[in-house]
Amino acid sequence: MNRRKFLTSSIAAGASMAFMVHSASAARLPAGKTEGKSAMKKFKLNYAPHFGMFRHHAGKDLIDQLKFAADQGFVAWEDNAMAGRPTELQEKIAREMNRLGMTMGVFVASAHFGDKNFVHKDPEIRRGILGEMKRAVEVAGRVNAKWCTVVPGAYDNKMEWGYQTANVIENLKACCEILEPAGLVMVLEPLNPWRDHPGLFLTKIPQAYEICRAVNSPSCKILDDLYHQQITEGNLIPNIDLAWSEIAYFQMGDNPGRKEPTTGEINYRNIFRHIHSKGFDGILGMEHGNSKPGKEGERAVIQAYRECDAF
Numbered sequence: 549m550n551r552r553k554f555l556t557s558s559i560a561a562g563a564s565m566a567f568m569v570h571s572a573s574a575a576r577l578p579a580g581k582t583e584g585k586s587a588m589k590k591f592k593l594n595y596a597p598h599f600g601m602f603r604h605h606a607g608k609d610l611i612d613q614l615k616f617a618a619d620q621g622f623v624a625w626e627d628n629a630m631a632g633r634p635t636e637l638q639e640k641i642a643r644e645m646n647r648l649g650m651t652m653g654v655f656v657a658s659a660h661f662g663d664k665n666f667v668h669k670d671p672e673i674r675r676g677i678l679g680e681m682k683r684a685v686e687v688a689g690r691v692n693a694k695w696c697t698v699v700p701g702a703y704d705n706k707m708e709w710g711y712q713t714a715n716v717i718e719n720l721k722a723c724c725e726i727l728e729p730a731g732l733v734m735v736l737e738p739l740n741p742w743r744d745h746p747g748l749f750l751t752k753i754p755q756a757y758e759i760c761r762a763v764n765s766p767s768c769k770i771l772d773d774l775y776h777q778q779i780t781e782g783n784l785i786p787n788i789d790l791a792w793s794e795i796a797y798f799q800m801g802d803n804p805g806r807k808e809p810t811t812g813e814i815n816y817r818n819i820f821r822h823i824h825s826k827g828f829d830g831i832l833g834m835e836h837g838n839s840k841p842g843k844e845g846e847r848a849v850i851q852a853y854r855e856c857d858a859f
Contacts, residue, residue, distance in 0.1 A: 587618075587619050587620075587621070588619065588620050588621035589621055590621045590622075590623055591621050591622065591623070591853065591854075591857045592820075592824055592857050592859075593820055593823065593824055593828070593832055593857065594623055594624040594651060594829070594830065594831045594832060595622060595624065595800075595831075595832050595833075595834055595853055595857075596622070596624035596625050596626040596651075596653040596831045596832065596833045596834060597617050597622055597625060597626075597834045597849075598625070598626055598627055598628070598833070598834065598835070599613055599627055599629075600613075601613075601617075601834065601838065601846070601849065602616050602617060602620075602846050602849075604842050604843045604845075604846055605843055605846050610637070610641060611640065611641070611644050614641070614644050614645060614648060614650065615644070615648065617650075618648040618649075618650060620850055622650070623649065623650055623651060624650060624651045624652075624653055624831045624832075625645060625650050625651070625652060625653060626652070626653030626654050626655070626831065626833040626834075626835070627641075627652075627653075627655055628654070628655060628656045628697070628835075629655070629656070630655035630656075630687060630691060630693070631655050631656060631657065631683065631684065631687045635690065638687065638690045638691050639690055639691075641691060642690060642691040642692050645691075645692070646692065651831060652691050652692050652693040652694075653693070653695060653797070653831040653833050654693070654695045654696060654697045654735060654771065654797060654831075654833060655684075655687060655688075655691070655693060655696055655697070656696070656697045656699075657680055657681065657683075657684035657687075657696035657697060657698055657734060658677060658680045658681075658684075658697075658698045658699065658700075658734075659697065659698070659699040660699075660701050661699065661701070661702065661745060661747075661748065662702060662747075663701045663702060664701055664702045664703070664704045665677060665700075665701040665719075666700035666701045666715065666716045666719045666720070666749065667700070667701060667702070667703055667704050667707065667712035667715050667716055667749055668704070668715055669715045669718060669719070674719060674722060677719055677722070677723065678722060678723065678726060681723045681726040681727055681734075682726055684696045684727075684732065684734075685726060685727065685730040685732055688730065688732045689730070693732070694731070694732065694733055695732075695733050695734075695735050695771075695796060695797050695831070696732060696733070696734055696735070697734070697735055697737055697771060698720075698723070698734040698735070698736055698737070699736075699737055699739065699748065699750065700716050700719070700720070700736065700749050700750050701748070701749060702747045702748055702749060703747065703748065703749040712749065713758075713759070716749065716750075716759060717759055717762045717763055720734075720736075720759065720763045720765075720768050721763055721765070723767075723768070724763060724765040724767045724768055727765075727767035727768075728765060728766065728767045732767060733766065733767050733768075733769055733796055734767060734768055734769075735769050735770060735771035735796050735797045736750060736756050736759065736760065736768065736769070736770055736771060737750070737770075737771040737773055737776075737799075738750045738751050738752050738753060738755065738756050738770075738772075738773070738776060738777065738780065739751065739773070739776050740775075740776040740777075740779040740780040741780065742779055742780065743779050744776070744779075751780055752777075752780055752781050753770065753772060753777055753781065753787045753790075753791050754787070754790070754791070756770045756791070756794070757770065757790070757791040757794050760794040761794065769794055769795065769796035769797070770791060770794045770795045770796065770797075771796070771797045771798070771799060772787075772788065772791070772795050772797070772798050772799070773798070773799040773800075773801070773835065774798065774799065774800055774801070774814060774816075774819065775799070775800065775801030775802065775803055775806050775814075775835070775836065778803045778813070778814055779803055784814070784819060785818070785819065785822050788819075788822065788823070788826075792826065796830060797830055797831055797832075797833070798823065798828075798830070798831070798832040798833065799832065799833040799834075799835040800816065800832060800833070800834060800835065800836060801835055801836030801837075802814050802816070802836070805837075805839065806836050806837060807836055807837050807838065807839035808834070808836055808838065808839060808848065808849045808852040808853070809852045809853065809855075809856045810852045810855060810856065811839045811852070816856040817855070817856045817858070817859055818859075820832075820856050820857060820859060821859035824859065834849075834853075
């Protein structure tokens with residue numbers, strides 16, 4: 549075994565053993581409680597799990613899932629469905645995250661995959677978009693969120709691309725008039741057209757960069773989902789560097805499969821090292837599934853992030 553393989557195996561074994569020791573300790577305590585130094589060391593970057601990712605260890609209760617994640621060293625969380633949850637549950641989640649010292653990541657403010665909405669300048673369509681932004685501001689205020697996801701809908705194959713781009717920019721500028729005073733940042737997410745989301749307007753990081761520069765607002769930035777961009781364009785680190793001024797948020801998932809890092813072709817250790825070296829202090833959302841079922845799959849997810857965070 550060469551030195552690199554030996555070190556990788558040692559890190560993996562150490563992370564696995566530490567997790568099992570902590571899990572055994574946590575199993576003897578109420579959910580989210582720790583004793584002495586049983587909680588795991590915090591990660592170098594702000595990786596954000598989501599509800600359901602650790603349900604086999606923590607149970608179905610959402611608050612217990614937050615506590616479990618905090619015990620494992622996670623300091624952030626994201627919830628695409630937050631805007632649709634009852635107000636009292638939103639507030640309960642926010643209180644617990646504040647107690648745990650966890651930062652709220654994105655929730656979805658607008659994502660109508662089949663609608664040609666942002667590419668048009670119809671007044672009624674714009675009223676609907678702005679209504680979503682107003683609701684997003686209300687939700688963000690309750691859950692202490694700084695970012696919300698916006699997917700600017702489908703493209704119209706009966707309209708020249710330049711007109712669609714101009715309309716998207718104008719609609720986003722109107723959104724920023726609502727978001728800026730509240731300090732809320734909409735992060736535009738380019739999605740891959742080949743595997744998951746054919747027909748959408750926004751697909752690439754350079755395209756999102758061009759639009760954000762044209763909107764020219766602190767409330768309009770990029771969500772760089774590395775799973776989607778590996779499929780659409782690759783060249784992940786150079787595109788991170790070129791679009792850096794407009795990137796406010798990352799999400800992960802390996803390819804193929806959209807599972808945790810180390811299960812596919814993306815070298816996440818190198819990417820995390822690079823993002824960390826640039827001084828990024830935002831959130832990296834774990835928007836992927838678990839490669840294995842049950843508790844074994846949940847342990848594999850945590851171990852994968854420990855391995856990739858060991859740079």
